[in-house]
Amino acid sequence: xxxxxxxxxxxxxxxxxxxxxxxxxxxxxxxxxxxxxxxxxxxxxxxxxxxxxxxxxxxxxxxxxxxxxxxxxxxxxxxxxxxxxxxxxxxxxxxxxxxxxxxxxxxxxxxxxxxxxxxxxxxxxxxxxxxxxxxxxxxxxxxxxxxxxxxxxxxxxxxxxxxxxxxxxxxxxxxxxxxxxxxxxxxxxxxxxxxxxxxxxxxxxxxxxxxxxxxxxxxxxxxxxxxxxxxxxxxxxxxxxxxxxxxxxxxxxxxxxxxxxxxxxxxxxxxxxxxxxxxxxxxxxxxxxxxxxxxxxxxxxxxxxxxxxxxxxxxxxxxxxxxxxxxxxxxxxxxxxxxxxxxxxxxxxxxxxxxxxxxxxxxxxxxxxxxxxxxxxxxxxxxxxxxxxxxxxxxxxxxxxxxxxxxxxxxxxxxxxxxxxxxxxxxxxxxxxxxxxxxxxxxxxxxxxxxxxxxxxxxxxxxxxxxxxxxxxxxxxxxxxxxxxxxxxxxxxxxxxxxxxxxxxxxxxxxxxxx
Amino acid sequence: xxxxxxxxxxxxxxxxxxxxxxxxxxxxxxxxxxxxxxxxxxxxxxxxxxxxxxxxxxxxxxxxxxxxxxxxxxxxxxxxxxxxxxxxxxxxxxxxxxxxxxxxxxxxxxxxxxxxxxxxxxxxxxxxxxxxxxxxxxxxxxxxxxxxxxxxxxxxxxxxxxxxxxxxxxxxxxxxxxxxxxxxxxxxxxxxxxxxxxxxxxxxxxxxxxxxxxxxxxxxxxxxxxxxxxxxxxxxxxxxxxxxxxxxxxxxxxxxxxxxxxxxxxxxxxxxxxxxxxxxxxxxxxxxxxxxxxxxxxxxxxxxxxxxxxxxxxxxxxxxxxxxxxxxxxxxxxxxxxxxxxxxxxxxxxxxxxxxxxxxxxx
Numbered sequence: 109x110x111x112x113x114x115x116x117x118x119x120x121x122x123x124x125x126x127x128x129x130x131x132x133x134x135x136x137x138x139x140x141x142x143x144x145x146x147x148x149x150x151x152x153x154x155x156x157x158x159x160x161x162x163x164x165x166x167x168x169x170x171x172x173x174x175x176x177x178x179x180x181x182x183x184x185x186x187x188x189x190x191x192x193x194x195x196x197x198x199x200x201x202x203x204x205x206x207x208x209x210x211x212x213x214x215x216x217x218x219x220x221x222x223x224x225x226x227x228x229x230x231x232x233x234x235x236x237x238x239x240x241x242x243x244x245x246x247x248x249x250x251x252x253x254x255x256x257x258x259x260x261x262x263x264x265x266x267x268x269x270x271x272x273x274x275x276x277x278x279x280x281x282x283x284x285x286x287x288x289x290x291x292x293x294x295x296x297x298x299x300x301x302x303x304x305x306x307x308x309x310x311x312x313x314x315x316x317x318x319x320x321x322x323x324x325x326x327x328x329x330x331x332x333x334x335x336x337x338x339x340x341x342x343x344x345x346x347x348x349x350x351x352x353x354x355x356x357x358x359x360x361x362x363x364x365x366x367x368x369x370x371x372x373x374x375x376x377x378x379x380x381x382x383x384x385x386x387x388x389x390x391x392x393x394x395x396x397x398x399x400x401x402x403x404x405x406x407x408x409x410x411x412x413x414x415x416x417x418x419x420x421x422x423x424x425x426x427x428x429x430x431x432x433x434x435x436x437x438x439x440x441x442x443x444x445x446x447x448x449x450x451x452x453x454x455x456x457x458x459x460x461x462x463x464x465x466x467x468x469x470x471x472x473x474x475x476x477x478x479x480x481x482x483x484x485x486x487x488x489x490x491x492x493x494x495x496x497x498x499x500x501x502x503x504x505x506x507x508x509x510x511x512x513x514x515x516x517x518x519x520x521x522x523x524x525x526x527x528x529x530x531x532x533x534x535x536x537x538x539x540x541x542x543x544x545x546x547x548x549x550x551x552x553x554x555x556x557x558x559x560x561x562x563x564x565x566x567x568x569x570x571x572x573x574x575x576x577x578x579x580x581x582x583x584x585x586x587x588x589x590x591x592x593x594x595x596x597x598x599x600x601x602x603x604x605x606x607x608x609x610x611x612x613x614x615x616x617x618x619x620x621x622x623x
Numbered sequence: 624x625x626x627x628x629x630x631x632x633x634x635x636x637x638x639x640x641x642x643x644x645x646x647x648x649x650x651x652x653x654x655x656x657x658x659x660x661x662x663x664x665x666x667x668x669x670x671x672x673x674x675x676x677x678x679x680x681x682x683x684x685x686x687x688x689x690x691x692x693x694x695x696x697x698x699x700x701x702x703x704x705x706x707x708x709x710x711x712x713x714x715x716x717x718x719x720x721x722x723x724x725x726x727x728x729x730x731x732x733x734x735x736x737x738x739x740x741x742x743x744x745x746x747x748x749x750x751x752x753x754x755x756x757x758x759x760x761x762x763x764x765x766x767x768x769x770x771x772x773x774x775x776x777x778x779x780x781x782x783x784x785x786x787x788x789x790x791x792x793x794x795x796x797x798x799x800x801x802x803x804x805x806x807x808x809x810x811x812x813x814x815x816x817x818x819x820x821x822x823x824x825x826x827x828x829x830x831x832x833x834x835x836x837x838x839x840x841x842x843x844x845x846x847x848x849x850x851x852x853x854x855x856x857x858x859x860x861x862x863x864x865x866x867x868x869x870x871x872x873x874x875x876x877x878x879x880x881x882x883x884x885x886x887x888x889x890x891x892x893x894x895x896x897x898x899x900x901x902x903x904x905x906x907x908x909x910x911x912x913x914x915x916x917x918x919x920x921x922x923x924x925x926x927x928x929x930x931x932x933x934x935x936x937x938x939x940x941x942x943x944x945x946x947x948x949x950x951x952x953x954x955x956x957x958x959x960x961x962x963x964x965x966x967x968x969x970x971x972x973x974x975x976x977x978x979x980x981x982x983x984x985x986x
Contacts, residue, residue: 414866435868444866452866457859466856467867470849479848 112137112269112300113158118167120153127153129324130167139316140291140301146344146542148512150324151304152194155271158302159191160184190262191271196254200247205229207246208261232263237293252283259290270294271302276310277540280400280568288314306344306542308337320344345544362389364423365562366411366531371420373406380406381417382586388531388562393553395577395594396566399606403586404566405447408535411564412444413437425530438467443529445520445537449513453520456509460501461490463508464523489526497522498548514545521552532556535566550576570599584608650972651919654965662958666950676948683943684936692827696897698935700725702834703889704913705931706841707882709922713845714854714878715861720765720780721886722910723787724758728887730791731757732894733901734799736811743814750815751833751891758887759880761787766879770872776879784910795901807902817896830896835928837885842924844881854878886910907938915963934959
């Protein structure tokens with residue numbers, strides 16, 4: 109037993125809530141210790157306490173046996189604790205090296221020793237397998253690369269304890285694989301890692317021990333080898349959760365609700381959509397699988413009317429809508445859950461009630477004569493939605509921005525479902541949500557399907573695509589390379605198809621389309 | 624912003640919202656006090672007594688009933704340009720052109736007032752409407768440029784200020800020069816003059832009531848109609864508004880037109896209420912002063928009444944400050960500038976209130 113961090117009865121209260129309620133556990137040196145829990149369970153608060161951004165109201169933290177009291181992150185850095193935040197804290201205009209040394213610039217007061225810094229960073233990046241060119245500008249880096257810079261930043265400060273706050277939330281499945289390798293490498297080099305996540309696959313893959321917290325309290329600390337993903341989920345949520353494959357419905361001989369005919373679209377000469385043909389039938393969930401950036405964004409925009417395709421037609425319930433705008437398409441029965449809920453889904457400054465009528469604010473239902481807002485109706489609607497969709501908020505007058513991500517997503521889902529659309533398009537609807545909310549969102553999509561609507565689901569999470577879809581379309585470089593029955597493929601085959609592999613398709617028996 | 628979700632069927636006291644509103648008020652107050660302190664130092668550095676100066680300013684603005692009505696009157700044009708700036712801003716449109724729109728509104732009122740013959744019940748409303756139409760017309764060009772060519776409204780409205788300024792100057796020196804030596808239009812007919820609402824010697828005309836009506840009207844438009852809902856949605860998050868079927872360009876276009884009409888009304892009231900004609904350089908930067916008025920009020924229509932009164936008070940008190948304390952009226956511009964600088968430092972002040980005074984609650 110060689111505990112490097114010991115927490116004893118750490119308690120932190122915020123007005124109205126106890127974010128951390130007598131949290132106690134120990135982290136052993138040289139291990140990967142995961143802190144798992146749903147959103148709002150108090151994980152981030154606890155990490156911020158360990159890192160010195162918050163002071164606990166009660167309790168004790170010991171680092172290497174010695175009680176410590178941090179008053180700022182400077183103290184924790186002195187104790188060799190580093191943290192990679194969920195939202196990166198990099199300066200885009202500076203280079204990788206400059207970002208890493210900022211605050212600890214080597215050299216004299218007048219001149220930064222750029223060369224020396226870059227060499228040290230190069231050595232570090234080779235040692236830990238974090239490939240990066242120190243001279244590049246951060247603005248030009250991908251998300252994964254930026255994350256590497258964050259890690260290098262704390263390694264540069266000679267951190268021994270590395271805290272990662274939901275590091276995989278922003279990564280694609282492939283990038284998560286890579287990231288897990290990096291963490292295992294760091295562990296092999298003797299570092300201690302505190303990893304925060306609620307994604308079971310990666311938790312089970314890399315953790316040595318797992319502490320689960322729920323509603324601010326420790327539910328338990330378990331050895332990875334002595335537990336299962338199901339048990340952990342139960343500990344996190346407090347009940348059984350099923351995200352397994354759902355029953356499928358008969359949907360043959362159903363009419364096409366949405367059809368894309370030879371749709372092409374280019375941006376600055378780059379083909380984003382390349383002769384897309386796709387049919388969405390009533391009563392099915394059509395999943396669109398693909399590696400991020402293969403045309404999914406443009407596909408959705410072409411469907412809801414944000415862009416006009418260069419060629420081809422979008423047929424909605426038998427009518428060519430290629431030339432109509434967003435409002436017309438939504439009014440004729442299209443529901444959309446956009447990918448970025450903060451940017452496109454909600455007006456965060458508006459109340460929950462106001463957000464629930466966004467896009468319907470001029471309907472007779474909510475505005476007398478289409479012009480005068482009917483606050484009574486808007487409120488009644490909000491109260492109903494709050495009940496039906498279990499939107500958790502103090503009241504429906506609070507700004508949507510004050511709600512948790514899961515509840516914000518529920519606002520959007522509730523709003524779009526309340527339009528009673530014929531076609532329901534959901535883009536990454538469960539991204540960043542905890543398991544409870546994820547289950548709810550997926551259930552709502554399936555309810556829409558069962559009502560005979562057509563559901564188009566775009567997701568980067570293969571498990572989600574596989575468990576919710578009836579049919580799966582695979583998009584690669586702006587082309588639909590195949591459409592398959594969801595029961596006929598497994599994760600690996602789908603993964604290969606997403607990379608454009610012909611072999612996978614032949615083996616699976618799909619139609620071959622050349623690239 | 625002080626004015627988040629507005630429009631409840633009934634008022635529910637929400638602690639957080641009240642706190643936020645209180646904090647906004649406190650910040651505005653701190654900015655004012657800080658500006659006054661720095662202003663005092665400047666006055667002192669120029670060899671005058673700041674207490675004397677501020678005393679005279681106060682007396683000039685609020686010292687007597689008459690002075691107070693003058694303050695109210697001076698607040699009217701900036702109240703309207705403040706509303707103009709605010710309504711556009713709530714829809715993410717930066718209308719820097721209130722000055723030009725006000726000038727055009729004044730010009731239209733002066734012409735309709737002087738050259739149309741009608742009984743008062745028709746003539747006065749027509750004159751007022753003409754000023755609004757002219758203000759709207761002047762906002763129309765930048766609005767079209769924005770809608771069709773995505774031309775920056777900031778740039779185009781500034782340019783249109785210059786055009787309006789020289790156009791008005793040409794008109795009052797040339798084709799519409801009235802009788803007499805001075806460069807001014809003819810005096811408007813009595814049927815086009817706004818009646819006083821207080822007996823002499825007080826000086827307050829119906830324009831003040833019109834301005835208050837404009838405040839209420841703007842509030843209702845923004846907060847009670849689906850049109851206002853769209854405009855605010857565009858202002859907060861244009862991308863979400865667009866994705867949910869709201870036509871962002873159309874809303875910005877309309878907001879700018881309404882903004883122009885409000886500024887034009889300001890010019891119309893100035894002509895029909897107090898000047899009765901246009902003299903050269905009659906606008907004491909009313910249009911530009913609309914910007915700090917809106918800024919101080921966090922673009923809240925009702926708060927604009929008070930921020931406009933503040934500017935009005937400084938304007939009406941400044942002559943007393945000059946005559947009795949011997950400090951140039953231009954000092955008022957310095958003070959106004961200081962207030963804006965401190966208001967723009969809102970985040971700094973907010974930070975200090977939260978972290979230094981309020982304790983380290985949230986890191």
